[in-house]
Amino acid sequence: MLLCLTANHQNASFDLLEKLSIGAPAAASTLVAGSAFVSGAVVLATCNRFEAYLDIDEPLTGATAVAVQSTIDAMSIASGVQPEELRRSVTVITGDAVAGHLFSVTSGLESVVVGEDEISGQVGRALDAARQSGTTSSNLDRLFQTATHTSRDVKNRTALGGAGRSLVRLALEMASSRVTDWSQTRVLLVGTGQYAATTLAALRDRGAVDVRVYSPSGRAQRFAAKYDTAFETSLPAAIGASDIVVTCTSTMAIAPADVPDDNRRLIIDLGLPRNVDPAVAGMPGVEMLDLELISKHAPIEALTAATDARALVGNAAASFTTAAVIEPAIVALRSHIFDVLDAEIERAERKAGSADSTDTVAALRHLAGVLLHAPSVRARELAREGRADEFVAALDALYGIGPAAAAVALPVDGRADESLAG
Numbered sequence: 001m002l003l004c005l006t007a008n009h010q011n012a013s014f015d016l017l018e019k020l021s022i023g024a025p026a027a028a029s030t031l032v033a034g035s036a037f038v039s040g041a042v043v044l045a046t047c048n049r050f051e052a053y054l055d056i057d058e059p060l061t062g063a064t065a066v067a068v069q070s071t072i073d074a075m076s077i078a079s080g081v082q083p084e085e086l087r088r089s090v091t092v093i094t095g096d097a098v099a100g101h102l103f104s105v106t107s108g109l110e111s112v113v114v115g116e117d118e119i120s121g122q123v124g125r126a127l128d129a130a131r132q133s134g135t136t137s138s139n140l141d142r143l144f145q146t147a148t149h150t151s152r153d154v155k156n157r158t159a160l161g162g163a164g165r166s167l168v169r170l171a172l173e174m175a176s177s178r179v180t181d182w183s184q185t186r187v188l189l190v191g192t193g194q195y196a197a198t199t200l201a202a203l204r205d206r207g208a209v210d211v212r213v214y215s216p217s218g219r220a221q222r223f224a225a226k227y228d229t230a231f232e233t234s235l236p237a238a239i240g241a242s243d244i245v246v247t248c249t250s251t252m253a254i255a256p257a258d259v260p261d262d263n264r265r266l267i268i269d270l271g272l273p274r275n276v277d278p279a280v281a282g283m284p285g286v287e288m289l290d291l292e293l294i295s296k297h298a299p300i301e302a303l304t305a306a307t308d309a310r311a312l313v314g315n316a317a318a319s320f321t322t323a324a325v326i327e328p329a330i331v332a333l334r335s336h337i338f339d340v341l342d343a344e345i346e347r348a349e350r351k352a353g354s355a356d357s358t359d360t361v362a363a364l365r366h367l368a369g370v371l372l373h374a375p376s377v378r379a380r381e382l383a384r385e386g387r388a389d390e391f392v393a394a395l396d397a398l399y400g401i402g403p404a405a406a407a408v409a410l411p412v413d414g415r416a417d418e419s420l421a422g
Contacts, residue, residue: 001056002098002139003064005071005090008049009112012089014292016081018273020050023078027052028135030074038067040137042130042144044105046122047167047272047291048112050075053102053144055137068092099143100317106147107154107313112295116166118198120151143320150316158308168195168202168248171268171294175244178266178287182207188232188242189213190275191249192223199248199270200227214238216253236260244268247275256280326383329392330376332401341368 007020031041031054040055052075056067072090076083093101101110106123108116127144130136136144179185187208189196192215203211212230213220220231232238235253239245240260247253248270255277259267264285269276272291281288345361379391395401 001064001095002143003054003056003067003071004051004093004098004101005054005068005075006049006051006093006101007086007090008051008110009295010110011091012050014048014272014295016085016089017048017050019079019081020075021045021047021272023075023080026078027074028130029133030078031071032135034074035067035070038070040130040140041135042126042140044123044126046119047270048295049105049110051105053098053140055139064094096317096321099146099320100314102143102147103150103313103317103320104310106151107309108151109154109309109313112167112170118166118168118195120148121194123151124148146316146320150313153316154309154312157312166198166202167291167294168199168270169205170297171246171270171289172202172206174289174294174297175266175268176206179244183209185210186241186243187211188238188245189229190235190245190247190253191215191271192217192219193249195248195270196223197227199246200229203246212238212242216249216251239265247271249275251275252277254280256283259283259286261285326379326388326391329388329395330379333375333379333395333399334372336399336401337368337372338365341365 007017009017028041028043031038031052035056037057038054039057042053044051044053052071054067054071056064072083072086075081076086102123104110106120108114108119111119123144127136127141130140176182182203185208187203187210189200189203189211190213191199192213196213200211200213212232213224213227214232214235215223216235220233223229224231236258239254239258240262243263243265245254245265245267247268250271250273252273253271253275254267256279259265259280261284264287266287266289267276267280269288269290274290276288276290280286341364345364379388382388382391
């Protein structure tokens with residue numbers, strides 16, 4: 001069964017999300033290694049959400065509750081957040097509703113800026129990280145791949161596919177009220193990851209031409225060469241020569257000692273955890289935009305576009321759930337038929353001796369495939385109608401195929417709309 005625990009900008013503070021984002025890398029491995037029935041885990045950590053997706057077996061009554069508690073404990077240890085605080089802030093999603101939630105998240109429908117561009121890539125990187133650490137499962141792999149395909153469909157087939165939806169672009173739009181001419185504005189970009197590349201592109205789209213990059217990890221020169229910009233080696237000097245500073249790195253990058261008090265400047269902190277010491281905001285001449293402030297100015301979603309996108313996401317989730325419910329039963333039927341066929345072919349070959357029967361065997365296998373096509377199609381139709389249990393019952397009645405297929409044919413719980421509190 002699939003399970004998701006989500007803390008996001010809708011149900012958790014940015015302070016909590018910041019703490020969770022720091023501990024994200026360790027959480028998935030702990031969840032898989034520390035539980036006998038968590039077969040897979042993928043952790044998604046972005047600037048406005050932290051989510052743990054689990055693939056769990058149910059060897060005992062209340063396995064979901066045990067898995068939730070195990071996840072809370074692992075997240076608490078990794079982040080330093082007390083378990084009680086996590087319970088108050090985390091929403092639990094189970095069963096069929098997990099696919100709909102992830103597909104909606106990946107398509108940008110749950111983001112601060114509806115339809116944002118970056119989230120799909122972040123979801124893909126979360127799956128890659130789980131693969132590299134060995135914590136994913138076949139169910140989670142299929143879930144996340146389908147989420148990425150669904151996001152592409154949303155972008156290609158709805159009005160949410162327009163370029164330029166992101167927190168970065170919203171931040172720069174807010175900054176534009178303080179900028180007379182972007183082409184004459186000196187900008188310092190702190191960070192050299194994919195988010196920094198996205199930010200650089202957004203700055204250039206605004207008309208910024210004097211953009212320099214600084215990296216706390218020393219990768220500025222390589223980034224500058226790749227993206228045809230200049231780089232800095234001294235942070236205080238670079239800040240002193242800038243009108244706007246944009247931070248998008250993974251660690252605390254700017255302290256009060258780094259900021260000269262010789263001029264007015266705008267600092268845009270796009271990092272989670274925070275890249276700028278909160279004390280910087282109180283320094284003379286400094287104006288600060290951070291994620292919490294930016295999120296409060298997110299535009300109201302385009303109603304029609306979001307409605308169309310949600311309909312597409314709903315259809316994709318229903319198809320995913322249908323496949324998850326009925327495919328194991330179809331596989332069981334195919335395995336049974338081909339096992340019977342193989343046994344009969346072996347018996348016939350023993351009886352016939354060494355006679356060449358290659359053409360006959362191929363013809364029989366083709367015939368078996370043809371005969372299986374119609375019941376496979378019908379099984380999927382029944383699943384879409386919510387009648388998958390009828391197909392499983394028929395397999396049991398006709399062929400004695402039951403337990404393995406029936407175990408996956410029953411729907412599981414939907415979304416728990418309440419938080420863990422109470």
